[in-house]
Amino acid sequence: MTFLELCKALRWSRLSQISYQRANFYSTKTKKKESSMPVNPLKEYYAASFQKENGVVYDKKPFKILCEKGKVYYWCLCGQSKNQPFCDGTHKNIFLKIKHRPVAFTVTETKEYWLCQCKQTNNRPFCDGTHLKEDVVVKRK
Numbered sequence: 152m153t154f155l156e157l158c159k160a161l162r163w164s165r166l167s168q169i170s171y172q173r174a175n176f177y178s179t180k181t182k183k184k185e186s187s188m189p190v191n192p193l194k195e196y197y198a199a200s201f202q203k204e205n206g207v208v209y210d211k212k213p214f215k216i217l218c219e220k221g222k223v224y225y226w227c228l229c230g231q232s233k234n235q236p237f238c239d240g241t242h243k244n245i246f247l248k249i250k251h252r253p254v255a256f257t258v259t260e261t262k263e264y265w266l267c268q269c270k271q272t273n274n275r276p277f278c279d280g281t282h283l284k285e286d287v288v289v290k291r292k
């Protein structure tokens with residue numbers, strides 16, 4: 152084997168190793184991320200899902216609850232409900248002047264889900280870890 156052939160062989164082996172690592176990285180990392188974060192299939196159909204303002208922090212930690220596939224739930228966004236994490240109609244009280252509306256959601260699989268109770272999540276109504284941010288912790292004492 153000549154020196155040139157040896158260099159080509161080494162280069163080829165290094166390139167294939169890198170492409171294997173990249174393929175492995177993308178195939179495992181992206182699949183894990185996609186599967187771990189639940190999404191609300193009703194998000195596109197209810198404008199309430201896109202309210203810009205978040206409600207008041209009800210609790211600094213999420214609530215784990217069993218949700219049934221296909222059943223429609225109403226998640227409290229205002230943070231004033233006495234039936235957390237679900238809406239109890241408190242936002243309708245005209246004296247409280249609450250502008251938030253509950254977020255309708257459903258799940259694609261019957262299992263336990265972590266529902267946000269800090270009301271600051273970016274993946275309504277599911278907890279996305281925002282409650283760990285310092286400003287959220289400070290809001291609720």
Ligand code: FES
Nearest residue numbers: 267268269278281
């Ligand atoms: S409880 Fe709101 S993001 Fe976790």
